[in-house]
Amino acid sequence: MGKMENHFDVIIIGGGPAGLTAGIYLSRAKLSTLILNEGTIGGQMILTHEIANYPGFESISGYELARNIKSQAQKFGCKIRSNIKITSLDFTQEIKKVIINDEEVFTSYAVIIAMGGRSRTIGAPGEDKFKGKGISYCATCDGDFFQDKEIIVVGGGNSALEEAVSLTKYASKVTIVHQFDHFQALGHYVEEAKNNSKISFIMESEIIEFIGTEKLSSVKIQNQRTGEISEMSIDGVFIFIGYVPNTESLEGIVDLNKWKEIIVDKNLMTNVTGVYAAGDCIPKKFRQITTAVSDGTIAALNAAEFINNFKKQNENFVTS
Numbered sequence: 001m002g003k004m005e006n007h008f009d010v011i012i013i014g015g016g017p018a019g020l021t022a023g024i025y026l027s028r029a030k031l032s033t034l035i036l037n038e039g040t041i042g043g044q045m046i047l048t049h050e051i052a053n054y055p056g057f058e059s060i061s062g063y064e065l066a067r068n069i070k071s072q073a074q075k076f077g078c079k080i081r082s083n084i085k086i087t088s089l090d091f092t093q094e095i096k097k098v099i100i101n102d103e104e105v106f107t108s109y110a111v112i113i114a115m116g117g118r119s120r121t122i123g124a125p126g127e128d129k130f131k132g133k134g135i136s137y138c139a140t141c142d143g144d145f146f147q148d149k150e151i152i153v154v155g156g157g158n159s160a161l162e163e164a165v166s167l168t169k170y171a172s173k174v175t176i177v178h179q180f181d182h183f184q185a186l187g188h189y190v191e192e193a194k195n196n197s198k199i200s201f202i203m204e205s206e207i208i209e210f211i212g213t214e215k216l217s218s219v220k221i222q223n224q225r226t227g228e229i230s231e232m233s234i235d236g237v238f239i240f241i242g243y244v245p246n247t248e249s250l251e252g253i254v255d256l257n258k259w260k261e262i263i264v265d266k267n268l269m270t271n272v273t274g275v276y277a278a279g280d281c282i283p284k285k286f287r288q289i290t291t292a293v294s295d296g297t298i299a300a301l302n303a304a305e306f307i308n309n310f311k312k313q314n315e316n317f318v319t320s
């Protein structure tokens with residue numbers, strides 16, 4: 001094989017905590033490593049103004065934590081390209097090929113997919129503006145910030161009901177707003193919520209607008225049956241209406257489960273040899289920075305082993 005200009009030992013797709021951590025481990029192991037990230041580096045971390053559950057930092061902004069992890073990866077030689085668009089992926093050969101912006105071709109022996117995901121949003125006016133400023137999609141991350149406050153939980157599935165109960169540890173009052181007249185959650189979650197004196201319910205209703213200046217201060221709620229609209233003062237809104245992995249572009253490239261999460265084995269390898277996946281895009285119950293960082297480590301160490309073996313077995317074949 002001839003020498004290729006854009007060849008790396010490993011390409012990491014996604015520069016959130018999982019991808020950046022993988023970048024630290026692989027570049028520190030002296031493997032040439034490229035991270036390709038669609039948006040601003042840092043992933044979902046940069047959407048939150050305060051992180052209080054990442055070990056070693058009592059409190060740090062998501063932006064600062066992302067910047068620290070990024071510069072740690074770069075210090076070891078990891079190359080990072082942000083704000084790119086991946087336009088083609090070919091994992092059918094031993095040498096994997098990734099094309100960005102329809103023009104630049106990168107190849108590698110191994111790939112780690114760390115494309116993360118996103119919480120399903122309501123899509124009402126003001127939702128984007130108040131994300132992290134009163135609106136949250138994660139009780140474990142943000143519950144503690146709502147000590148003795150009045151909050152709304154949106155949703156009617158297991159997560160919504162379970163998290164509503166867990167949020168009563170902090171909030172003085174939790175109102176569950178649900179679009180239907182019944183819940184989809186399992187019976188025991190519904191019972192527990194109904195038996196909790198801090199929880200009340202607004203059924204057959206949807207939030208149609210989030211209102212505030214710097215922070216969220218109230219919401220407009222519409223009754224789906226009568227059409228009646230009311231405004232409710234509130235300190236925070238937690239939205240649990242589903243999770244979407246960023247895997248739309250991977251259909252037919254690696255195996256996905258019915259929730260569109262990437263199926264991996266215990267080494268975090270996908271069904272394609274040499275292609276690993278890590279972080280929020282794989283099946284898991286708890287989606288946190290610490291769990292993403294853990295996956296990034298495991299995928300990176302397994303990928304490093306895979307690459308070193310590949311190089312040994314193909315000494316006359318490998319690209320320098």
Ligand SMILES: Cc1cc2nc3c(=O)[nH]c(=O)nc-3n(C[C@H](O)[C@H](O)[C@H](O)COP(=O)(O)OP(=O)(O)OC[C@H]3O[C@@H](n4cnc5c(N)ncnc54)[C@H](O)[C@@H]3O)c2cc1C
Pocket residue numbers: 013014015016017018019036037038039040041042043044045047048050051052053054086114115116117118131132136137138141142246249278279280281287288289290292
């Ligand atoms: C508002 C908010 C607050 C949170 N607060 C906390 C907290 O306090 N503590 C905590 O532990 N967790 C928190 N979380 C959860 C935590 O941020 C995530 O679990 C974690 O970021 C997941 O890391 P990841 O690397 O797997 O994915 P992500 O962080 O989602 O990163 C994925 C990256 O891949 C990129 N990408 C996606 N598709 C492509 C593509 N096709 N090509 C190239 N790049 C792509 C994205 O742009 C992104 O940069 C919070 C989440 C949110 C939304």
